[in-house]
Amino acid sequence: MSAPLLQVRDVSKAFGGLRAVDSVSFDVSPGEIISIIGPNGAGKTTLFNLLTGQLVPTSGSIEYLGEDIGQLKPHHRARLGFGRTFQISQTLMSMTVLENAMVGGFLHHRGVRDAAERARQTLEMVGLEQHAGRKSGELTLGGRRRLEVARALAMDPKLVLLDEVMAGLNQTEVQEVLDLVIRLNAGGTTFLVVEHNLKVVRAFSRRVIVLNRGKMLAEGSADEVLGNEEVVEAYVGKRRA
Numbered sequence: 001m002s003a004p005l006l007q008v009r010d011v012s013k014a015f016g017g018l019r020a021v022d023s024v025s026f027d028v029s030p031g032e033i034i035s036i037i038g039p040n041g042a043g044k045t046t047l048f049n050l051l052t053g054q055l056v057p058t059s060g061s062i063e064y065l066g067e068d069i070g071q072l073k074p075h076h077r078a079r080l081g082f083g084r085t086f087q088i089s090q091t092l093m094s095m096t097v098l099e100n101a102m103v104g105g106f107l108h109h110r111g112v113r114d115a116a117e118r119a120r121q122t123l124e125m126v127g128l129e130q131h132a133g134r135k136s137g138e139l140t141l142g143g144r145r146r147l148e149v150a151r152a153l154a155m156d157p158k159l160v161l162l163d164e165v166m167a168g169l170n171q172t173e174v175q176e177v178l179d180l181v182i183r184l185n186a187g188g189t190t191f192l193v194v195e196h197n198l199k200v201v202r203a204f205s206r207r208v209i210v211l212n213r214g215k216m217l218a219e220g221s222a223d224e225v226l227g228n229e230e231v232v233e234a235y236v237g238k239r240r241a
């Protein structure tokens, strides 16, 4: 097996007395799609923020390609190969689809022409090239989600973190984004995904990590963890008879 892309060791984040992430450890190997699931407030977003540098861990270490990156700022991590989706904000809705994708392209390309070229390539990868000149706000929700992925891809990432990209999408749109992720993964992109839709989790993840109250409750294949009584209890919130 190849060396891990990411090694997370005993990472914790406390907000006052609350341990939002509590001694979490896992590896991500190149080419994986790992889903992180858990009930509301489990610590999924906090964990993502620790990985991308929006938050600094209270303790523990995060190594990327063997280098400790736990204290690096988000833009440094982005340069190393972390890509992350962000919702297209109201301001960015008035920008064109191409301009939005260029926001990612500027990470490695100083010149406008080069950034635009990279942006066009990623729009093609997500099937939005024919909408390049439209205002982003005119896209369907599914289209905007694909644009979020394009913007992350324009950063030439080795690891892409997807934060609930399926939320609010209809079945057809979910399938479109799912197909896109599977296609990109086949091309070599590694994904770490926070996802509430368990059907989606089953469809694309060979490995699933379950968080509950900041701790790792289970780790394994989708079938293993979703068949785990403790995981079901954490989701349902009560013991089964």
Ligand SMILES: Nc1ncnc2c1ncn2[C@@H]1O[C@H](COP(=O)(O)OP(=O)(O)OP(=O)(O)O)[C@@H](O)[C@H]1O
Pocket: 015, 018, 020, 038, 039, 040, 041, 042, 043, 044, 045, 046, 047
């Ligand atoms: N900046 C913060 N300050 C204080 N508490 C926080 C902060 N960010 C998150 N928390 C708390 O940490 C816990 C974990 O929150 P987090 O948003 O990471 O959970 P989550 O699993 O992403 O939940 P959801 O599925 O609802 O988005 C929650 O109790 C939350 O209230």
